[in-house]
Amino acid sequence: MKKLAAILALTFLLAACGGDEPADGNATGNESPGAGTGTGELIVEPASYDLVAGSPGRFIVGLLTPEQLFVSFGEVEETFTFLGTEAEPVNDGASIDGTGEFLAIEGDPSTKGPVAGTASDGRGVYSSEVNFDQPGFWSVKVTADLPDGAMSGEATFEVRSEPVYPAVGADAPLSKNLLVGAKDAPVGAIDSRAVEGGKIPDPELHGITVLDSVKNHQPALVVISTPVYCISRFCGPITDMVQALAKDYSDRANFIHIEVWRDFEGRAINQGAADWIYRGKDLTEPWIFLVGRDGKIAARWDNVAVRSEIEPLLQKLPKL
């Protein structure tokens, strides 16, 4: 009786254990995001250009459903986990929890969320302030509590030990950016939107160089973007937003738009833009920098920025 019972128990246990081990033997390695939680699978796209370890930084991330709908509005939960470096991977890295708040490029920011919808319903990224304590590779697991149930997804990104692009506290590049009426450049090099028709839509952003602004000990909000040829797809709205700020705060700072391309077809970058955003063979756009009266960078925003992030700083500036 005992022998038979033992055979029966073993039969059941063997069946229960079979196939439970992940193929790679790593329970957290290659499993699909959301597996085991019964959640769906979000497409998670980190959108930050220059994350640096050792000080709080702005982490931004875009979210899509598998049906390619944009996840927008409200807040999402984030868990960041250190994965180590290429030379020294880590299995049980430290985790940091965060909350991503939506920055709306399209749609009404007061919309309740998160929700999944089309681009015209809402488009933007989730932003959080994160202090990554060490350089290397990190993963982020994002969970969005959507009306039809929670969905999660994961992505991996790099945190550097030193910034690649001009960072807060560094001297601003003293660019001699192109101004309206520049004789030595095609009009499309001043603003790509002028490439046809010749009309520069934001002349107020092409009135002073960064060099002269710093020489005059005046603060400047500098946007480096290419509204026509933008890869990130956010240059147009970002440039329009800076133009709107220029109208409201022209007594607080200089506002400068530096167009990325001197000749798009010929792949020639404006030197004024290259000073800021061209490193090695990498070009990232758009960027916004706030340069202080001392010529140092006071704040910076990569890829996606909204008025509510920048306006409070402009309001604090003394009048010119």
Add this chain to the structure above:
Amino acid sequence: MNLAHGADSGPNIEALVLGAPLVVLGLALFFQKTANVVVPFVLIGAGAILSIGAFTFLNRDPHPAVAQGPGPAGTEATYAAAVEGLCLAQAAAADRDVDQARRMFQDRAHSPLHEIAADVGAKDRGAEGDLLVAMQRVEADLSPAGEGETLDEDLGDLIQATTTALDELGIPAASCAL
């Protein structure tokens, strides 16, 4: 937060699947003292097979591989949908329905147009530039500051630039119906 997405209150299939092999194995215990010594071992074999089947069922992936968005195979269809979106946007523009034109452009055409531009740019930077310039004019028409007076015409130019780019990529593009 509700993480139990997909849970429902219907019949508990898992309990039934797990219960069947247990019943068979229980019968093997029950019949172990019968005259026919073969019966319990036949039941053990059946129970083992049912157990393996049950746990295979329970270990199944509740989220089988589903579409992860348009991949290479879906590119032509996506690009065709972009042209269709432009045609519909132009129809809305002709009716002076700028909101509908904006939705058609943003939701159906904008993203794939950037992909078409990037694809053709690998072969012909000029065609990429022409497409992006035409696209930007439409975006300006549709922006809050835009007056939209030339939207219909600019959408026509964008459709032309898109068709030219797709021709260069060897992808046939249907024309908008008249």
